[in-house]
């Protein structure tokens with residue numbers, strides 16, 4: 001199978017690597033100068049890590065690298081049976097990319113977006129082939145995370161959803177089919193949980209350390225909610241909370257004012273050196 005992956009950032013490079021390891025020929029496309037080289041370096045170091053951990057052999061790593069070709073423009077992707085888009089999380093950018101993909105891909109190809117928070121149905125409309133379109137929502141880091149949410153858009157056909165499910169399974173992931181509702185399954189549940197932890201902190205329920213310790217010791221969570229949002233980035237968490245609040249209009253999704261203030265102050269978590277906790 002030939003797979004085209006559009007966008008060679010964090011997710012696109014992980015998706016390309018995972019497809020290549022499963023034996024597919026991948027064309028990775030990006031238009032930003034340096035993006036393809038960065039993606040190749042990141043795939044190489046991720047594969048080396050997998051070899052060191054003996055998850056794969058050195059030969060399998062080399063074969064995967066050889067399976068990934070690159071292209072710096074959206075053109076000539078007619079041999080791809082599956083097209084996965086992982087460009088910036090902007091509906092305008094995604095619309096533009098899917099407009100260009102209409103003439104660059106074949107009628108029969110399976111079309112998918114990796115969006116986390118936008119409407120799959122809306123992006124599908126820009127593809128011109130909404131019945132062949134669905135969401136394939138991978139998780140970060142792609143090579144490590146088992147889940148792929150297969151998102152059924154309003155006009156996705158049953159055959160498309162089934163093909164997407166089988167494709168995800170074929171590259172070693174566990175697909176779970178869900179409807180095109182904001183947050184799908186994981187973020188719909190996880191973002192309000194994180195947001196509530198921030199509300200609890202600002203209401204003085206306990207310190208940040210104790211809120212996280214409580215969830216680890218009392219609910220067996222592998223990481224506390226505040227350390228988790230520090231890892232994800234408070235700006236990313238806030239944008240997700242705002243998207244859920246905006247789409248549902250339900251006050252239960254109201255972003256915690258403290259999270260907004262911290263983002264305004266530049267306290268974004270690990271990436272800025274400080275969030276709810278400090279990082280060396």
Ligand SMILES: NC(=O)c1ccc[n+]([C@@H]2O[C@H](COP(=O)([O-])OP(=O)(O)OC[C@H]3O[C@@H](n4cnc5c(N)ncnc54)[C@H](O)[C@@H]3O)[C@@H](O)[C@H]2O)c1
Pocket residue numbers: 006007008009010011012029030031032035074085086087088089090093096097114115116117137138139140
């Ligand atoms: N980062 C995560 O944890 C995560 C998890 C799940 C889903 N997602 C989703 O995956 C998608 C990509 O996220 P990311 O974190 O990899 O972003 P990123 O910023 O790391 O990468 C996006 C890439 O898209 C490229 N791009 C932009 N416009 C393009 C165009 N017109 N043609 C080709 N390439 C173009 C950029 O140059 C960049 O390399 C988003 O929809 C995001 O919501 C992200």
